Amino acid sequence: MPEPRFLPAGDAALTVEFGQAIDAGINARVLALDAALTAAAMPGVVETVPTYRSLLIQFDPDILTHADLIGALGGLDRSAAQDVKEASGGRDWTIPVCYGGEHGADLEDVARHHGVTAEEVVRLHLSGDYRVYMIGFAPGFAYLGGLPPELHTPRRRDPRMRVPAGTISIGGMQAAVCSTPIPSGWHLLGRTPIRGFDLNRADPFLFRPGDRIRFTRIDAAEFDRLDAAHASGGRS
Amino acid sequence: MADLIVIQPGPQATLQDLGRVGWQRFGVAAAGAMDVPSLRAANLLVGNPPGAATIEFTLSGGDYAVEGGTLRLAIAGGSFPLTLDDEPVPPWRGFDLAPGQRLRIGAAPDALRGYLAVSGGFAIRPQLGSLSTHIRSGLGGLDGAALRAGARLPLVTDAPPAGPPLALDPAALPPRRGVLRVVLGPQDDHFTQAGIETFLSGAYAVTGDADRMGYRLSGPEIEHTGDFNIISDGIAAGSVQVPGTRQPIVLLSDRQPTGGYPKIATIITPDLASLGQARPGDRVRFAAVNAVEAVRIRRDWNAALDGLGRALRPADSGDALDSERLLGINLVGGVVDGRL
Numbered sequence: 001m002p003e004p005r006f007l008p009a010g011d012a013a014l015t016v017e018f019g020q021a022i023d024a025g026i027n028a029r030v031l032a033l034d035a036a037l038t039a040a041a042m043p044g045v046v047e048t049v050p051t052y053r054s055l056l057i058q059f060d061p062d063i064l065t066h067a068d069l070i071g072a073l074g075g076l077d078r079s080a081a082q083d084v085k086e087a088s089g090g091r092d093w094t095i096p097v098c099y100g101g102e103h104g105a106d107l108e109d110v111a112r113h114h115g116v117t118a119e120e121v122v123r124l125h126l127s128g129d130y131r132v133y134m135i136g137f138a139p140g141f142a143y144l145g146g147l148p149p150e151l152h153t154p155r156r157r158d159p160r161m162r163v164p165a166g167t168i169s170i171g172g173m174q175a176a177v178c179s180t181p182i183p184s185g186w187h188l189l190g191r192t193p194i195r196g197f198d199l200n201r202a203d204p205f206l207f208r209p210g211d212r213i214r215f216t217r218i219d220a221a222e223f224d225r226l227d228a229a230h231a232s233g234g235r236s
Numbered sequence: 237m238a239d240l241i242v243i244q245p246g247p248q249a250t251l252q253d254l255g256r257v258g259w260q261r262f263g264v265a266a267a268g269a270m271d272v273p274s275l276r277a278a279n280l281l282v283g284n285p286p287g288a289a290t291i292e293f294t295l296s297g298g299d300y301a302v303e304g305g306t307l308r309l310a311i312a313g314g315s316f317p318l319t320l321d322d323e324p325v326p327p328w329r330g331f332d333l334a335p336g337q338r339l340r341i342g343a344a345p346d347a348l349r350g351y352l353a354v355s356g357g358f359a360i361r362p363q364l365g366s367l368s369t370h371i372r373s374g375l376g377g378l379d380g381a382a383l384r385a386g387a388r389l390p391l392v393t394d395a396p397p398a399g400p401p402l403a404l405d406p407a408a409l410p411p412r413r414g415v416l417r418v419v420l421g422p423q424d425d426h427f428t429q430a431g432i433e434t435f436l437s438g439a440y441a442v443t444g445d446a447d448r449m450g451y452r453l454s455g456p457e458i459e460h461t462g463d464f465n466i467i468s469d470g471i472a473a474g475s476v477q478v479p480g481t482r483q484p485i486v487l488l489s490d491r492q493p494t495g496g497y498p499k500i501a502t503i504i505t506p507d508l509a510s511l512g513q514a515r516p517g518d519r520v521r522f523a524a525v526n527a528v529e530a531v532r533i534r535r536d537w538n539a540a541l542d543g544l545g546r547a548l549r550p551a552d553s554g555d556a557l558d559s560e561r562l563l564g565i566n567l568v569g570g571v572v573d574g575r576l
Contacts, residue, residue, distance in 0.1 A: 008420070008421040009421060010419050010473075010502030010503065011527065012534070021467070049260045049494065056469065061531040062535060136263045138263050139262060139264045139375070205262040
């Protein structure tokens, strides 16, 4: 197992890099080190940002020196690397999606791009076992790996200025569940009524890195029913 | 309780404190003041904790009034011309604003951003632990947006603090710099040696595409070793990313927590305010320090900020600060006049 690289990110941050690929094994090591560091509750560690293949650690260098942090991380990583399989035990979600139509404006385009029917694109998207690699870009925005290779699709030439919360999209080899309205150059396949980010919930962020997602199909009427239930604060 | 009435806000006036801590892992931007020393100075002048929320405004401050009580206010960041019912008030001191009076805040010759603090602070519920406004995600402040004319900001108290208004000599603040110190990395290995030398020797102008999220700079092209895409990773405040344009973009308070361009260097914390106060057309340079030097500089900077409280004195002690003198001291200039 390769040693991580410790890359300086200014006076008060350090990047721990495990590799340069989108890979479940590399991501699991990031998450294992993040979990170990959180559990260690080391004074001076302010905040961590786990991403696909590296962990950004923001710290107070008056409390914790660069050298001491790197020293501690080496030990934490070696023990965390033993437990990567257990540490990667995220939660399982089934997310309802209404495909196509007004909720998935690019479904037909994606089908044309790959020379298949829209129904085949939906079938392929539903067949994926997805893993949340990281949350980023916007509050609660979940970057997913596990998109079937048949659906790998270059990003749109012309990004949209705004796509709605709940958008289910694909871009390149990645898939995403979007949680707030954002600009996006990804292809919109459908939309979920589930709120990925809701400040009124005890846990405002639905997904965490390491979680597993499967999608299930709903029709527009069911979308509207669930969407109304969530809008009124329901949890159905 | 009293309210602060926004008669006319300055451009891009938002509530800002020290920002959100702990939520970047969920995609939430830190936000927070672009010029932390000035935020602290404004708060100290009205007797608030140094990291309390203030109104951060851009270019000019706008018009304000209070209802329901007399409050002490102070403005820091630069020598912003102030009037109370058309009577001038010297900058860098606390003053009381009574119902019926109108406060006007103009534009400063020596600063882009000003910080308006109100004694006792704002009675607004923090979101995710902070009052800092992040407009792109609609978080914080008043409805997650910039202040609008006619807005009422509820206040915690309705009377000024005991004791006379205080003044602060802005020379007590860390001086603004035209040469920004950086630690190379995390992705300096994505650049050629020539590219790194160019970055550290060239002058870079702030372009018109500069806001709380980031500053696009324009100057000599910085050469990558190869591809200019990386797999998205975390972004520290002050990261200097270089996309395919070969021109640097410095990511600041409102930056998204993750991004996919290689970062050649990171501006050290003490020098972020100097860039945050730079405006389009100003020129900056970069100088590399190692992590040990960076921490030493940071320690001195923290000590200077901790010492601000001791530099406070009663505003009417006779040693009045006039703007002529302010313009003569070291704080003014630096980045603004492009002196490097």
